[in-house]
Each structure stands twice: as C-alpha cells, then as structure tokens.
Amino acid sequence: MLEKINSAVWGEGLLFLILATGLFLSFKMRFFQFTHFGGIIKNTIGSLFRCHDKKCDEKSITPFQALSTALSATMGTGNIIGVASALAMGGAGAIFWMWISAVLGMMTIYAENYLGTLYRYKNDRGEWIGGAMAYMEKGLGSRCLAVIFSLCCILASFGMGNMAQISSISDAFSLSFSVKPVITGTVTAILIFIIIMGGIKRVGKVTQLIIPVLSAVYIISAFIIICINYKNIPHAFSEIINQAFSPKAAGGGICGTAVSIGLRRGVFSNEAGLGSSGMLHSASSVENPHIQGMWGIFEVFADTIVCCTITALVILTGNSEYSGTAATVIESFRPFFKDYSGLFISVSTALFAFATLIGWSYCGECAVRYSIGEKGVIPYRALFSVIIIIGSVMKVSEVWTLSDIFNGLMAFPNLTAVILLSGKIKKSGHLDMHPKSQTKFYD
Numbered sequence: 001m002l003e004k005i006n007s008a009v010w011g012e013g014l015l016f017l018i019l020a021t022g023l024f025l026s027f028k029m030r031f032f033q034f035t036h037f038g039g040i041i042k043n044t045i046g047s048l049f050r051c052h053d054k055k056c057d058e059k060s061i062t063p064f065q066a067l068s069t070a071l072s073a074t075m076g077t078g079n080i081i082g083v084a085s086a087l088a089m090g091g092a093g094a095i096f097w098m099w100i101s102a103v104l105g106m107m108t109i110y111a112e113n114y115l116g117t118l119y120r121y122k123n124d125r126g127e128w129i130g131g132a133m134a135y136m137e138k139g140l141g142s143r144c145l146a147v148i149f150s151l152c153c154i155l156a157s158f159g160m161g162n163m164a165q166i167s168s169i170s171d172a173f174s175l176s177f178s179v180k181p182v183i184t185g186t187v188t189a190i191l192i193f194i195i196i197m198g199g200i201k202r203v204g205k206v207t208q209l210i211i212p213v214l215s216a217v218y219i220i221s222a223f224i225i226i227c228i229n230y231k232n233i234p235h236a237f238s239e240i241i242n243q244a245f246s247p248k249a250a251g252g253g254i255c256g257t258a259v260s261i262g263l264r265r266g267v268f269s270n271e272a273g274l275g276s277s278g279m280l281h282s283a284s285s286v287e288n289p290h291i292q293g294m295w296g297i298f299e300v301f302a303d304t305i306v307c308c309t310i311t312a313l314v315i316l317t318g319n320s321e322y323s324g325t326a327a328t329v330i331e332s333f334r335p336f337f338k339d340y341s342g343l344f345i346s347v348s349t350a351l352f353a354f355a356t357l358i359g360w361s362y363c364g365e366c367a368v369r370y371s372i373g374e375k376g377v378i379p380y381r382a383l384f385s386v387i388i389i390i391g392s393v394m395k396v397s398e399v400w401t402l403s404d405i406f407n408g409l410m411a412f413p414n415l416t417a418v419i420l421l422s423g424k425i426k427k428s429g430h431l432d433m434h435p436k437s438q439t440k441f442y443d
Helices: 002-009 012-028 037-043 045-049 063-074 081-090 093-118 132-139 143-177 181-196 199-228 230-244 257-270 276-281 289-317 326-332 334-371 374-392 396-420 422-427 435-442
Strands: none
Touching: 002 396, 012 093, 012 257, 012 396, 012 422, 037 045, 037 289, 081 093, 081 257, 081 289, 081 326, 093 132, 093 230, 093 257, 093 276, 093 289, 093 396, 093 422, 132 143, 132 276, 132 334, 132 396, 143 181, 143 334, 143 374, 143 396, 181 199, 181 334, 181 374, 199 230, 199 289, 199 334, 230 257, 230 289, 257 289, 257 396, 276 289, 276 334, 289 326, 326 334, 334 374, 396 422
C-alpha cells in the first residue's frame, strides 16, 4: 500500500515539476549559480572571515548558526545511507540525477530563502515567522495553502526528519555495538527533547558545534579512502555517466529507476523544493533576501555536490556491494579504518542524523506554531521525541517510503507558490545580478 501511494506521489507530475521549477528559475536568473559562484562563496562562507559590527538580537541567530542548522537538517543520513540506498535501488546512474537535482535545486532553494526572508514577520513573542508559510500567506494571499503546507511539513518532520534518521542511527549502532534499537531510540529521544526545549537559540548553538567539525572529519576521511582507490576513480565516473542514460535508467519514461531514485534521494539530501530551508534561514539576523538566497545555494553545493559525491566515490571505488544500508559504507571505509570502520561510520551516521533530528524538529515546530499556535509547540516537541523511539524499531524500507511520501506532499504546494511568486524575486531585489555590483553584497 505504501509503495503504491509513493508511486502516485512521485509520479511524472512531481518529477517534472521539480526539474521544471529549477530550470525555469535558472533561466530567469541567467544561471546565477554558475555565473556568480565566486560571489556566492564570498558572501556566504567567505563572509565568516570578515569582521561584522552588527549583532543579532536575542530572538535571532547568526548567519553561520542559520547555515549550520539548515545543513544539520540536510546533511544527515541522506549523505551516507541515502547515497548507499540510491546506489542499491537505482545503480550508479542515480548519482548523476542527484547532481542534476542539486544543480537545478540551487536556484529553487535560492528562491525559497529569498521569498521566505522577503515576506517574514515577527509574531507576538518577537520571533521571526518566515519560510514557505509566510510567502504563501503574505505573497499569494492564501492562508489555506499555507496551512496545508504546514501540515505536510509536520508529517515530513516525523518522516525524513525523524524516523529515517533514528532508523539509520539504530541500524549503525546495532551493527557495530550490538545495541538494541529501542535503547538507542530512547537515549536519543531524551537528548533531543532536552535540546529542542531550549528553542532556536539552543538549536543554533548545538548545530554550529556539531556540523563544521563532523563535516570536516568525514570529508577528509572519505578523501583518504578515495586516494587509496584512486585507480578506480575513472571507472566510477564512467559507471555514473553510462548508467544514468542506460535503458534501465530510462525505463518507464521519466520515472525510470535511476532518474526517479536519483531525484528522490537528491531531494531527500538537499531538500531543495521542500521549503524547509527558508524556515531556518528566516530566523537569521541577515535582512537581505538576496544574501539569504546565496546561503541556500552554498547549502545545496556543500550537501549534495560535495558530501554525497564523496560518499558515492568511496563506495564505487571500493567495489562494495550496494546493500543500501550502513554495512555498505562501513565496508567501503575498511581499507583505511580496518576493524574500526564500523565505529567511524556508526559515530558519523549517528552525529549527522542527530543533527538532522535537531534541525527538522525546528522546521516542524515552525509549522506547528503557524498552523496551531504556541499552544501546540510543547506537545509537538514531546510527540517528536516519542516518534524517535517508534522509528528506531521500524523496518528501514517502510521508513524510507514514508519519508518519500511526506517529501512529495511538501513539494507540491511549495513549488507551486515559488513559481507563482518568481516575479517578486527580481522586482523586489535590492541588488542586481551584474558582476560589478557584487562589491555591494559584502561592503
């Protein structure tokens, strides 16, 4: 039953909508993600190395905390187990379509962050309300669509933001340390509940500690494995390209195995098109929508183009069996870590997934606060923690299927709103796209 629902949601219509939206926005912005990549780096990660006089207020978070929280929501099991799952289900060609989803998704997430910041407003508590709900209500004038989206977001926070993450954590710890899934789930639930009860400030502080260090350690370790197997790199890229356009990939039209799985896993990884990133970046102290949009582009680049590609190359160059579980990645890291590969992947997966749980809990909380009100926040936090325990003992296949369904339900209303409001991006821009004006971005 779940597979039938999943197939219906992720049919040709949604896949076309994802690709078409990204392509439309790329043309509209003259492929800004390529032509101004240097400026994007300077105004995002590069800006962290410059002095800033402006401090964020007590209800906001810094740009780096916003990025860390957004990356914590995206850089989870999708970068490790999700890549292994894509290879197992769609072959090496699925990685190519993950790249396509990322390249086009960069402008989709740019638009989401831009609009989410443009239409954000403060509630009675002085907290920013932004993201997809804000531009659906304030931009389109449709609170009904905003409520529908927020309900889909709540469901997605329980799926990809919760059950998919804890399932991978419990799988890794069970494999490496023989820890019962229910124990892993219970301990994780308690820790998450303590953190999210501190609100966005505590969430930002925790994620800015976890994500930078964890990402650096994982990328460096994976790069070492790739260097060890450097002779297999050309073959790995050859497999990715050839299988992306093989009869298997194209079978069944646009919903072919590699295409469908690659796009789905790409969306699962970078979340471009879901509208979740805009909620997190709207809490930032940065007021310029254009700058927030660029942070979104960097987010997708770091998540999919860098991390997912590195994981794929580790697996493909290591000639591991594509089981689609943590065991695949553990075996791929064995040449360097030997018997400690299980420990490394288990800890990496757990921390990535733990950070994702934190990030997505805030997305769900924003949706609850918008659709139900402040009275629903505490019950949501409690329910989110309980579902962690439930997800730890569910079958992996069911968890991924549910996650795909909820992702699709978020994408439909969000992409529709982004397309309808795309004209506002250029009309409302305080900065033009001409290279000579780039200095204005970071004066």
